[in-house]
Amino acid sequence: YQAARDGGIPTIRIGRRLLVPRRALEKLLEATIPSDIKEPSKQS
Template identity: 65%
Template sequence: MVEVTRQTITIAEAAKALGIGRNAGYEAAHRGEIPTIKIGKRILVPRAALDKMLRGEAA
């Protein structure tokens, strides 16, 4: 059986990883400061894009 690693995290998980509150995470995502994608009604943060952002690389 192949183990699949999630390629996206929730905004709440991203906020926790960044050391900010959940509401601050949603506000940052709304302002475009945290990279997001929308799948259906869910707003998710791609791990690769977040890592790239944290390394200071252009989107």
């Protein structure tokens, strides 16, 4: 909640609810993950 209050996480307030838009969160996470880390391969 502190990061949302400080503007570190993009949020939308609807009534008493504090929502984090999925695309905005994904974009934030992509910007903070180093590019040399690859996604784990999915094995079936």
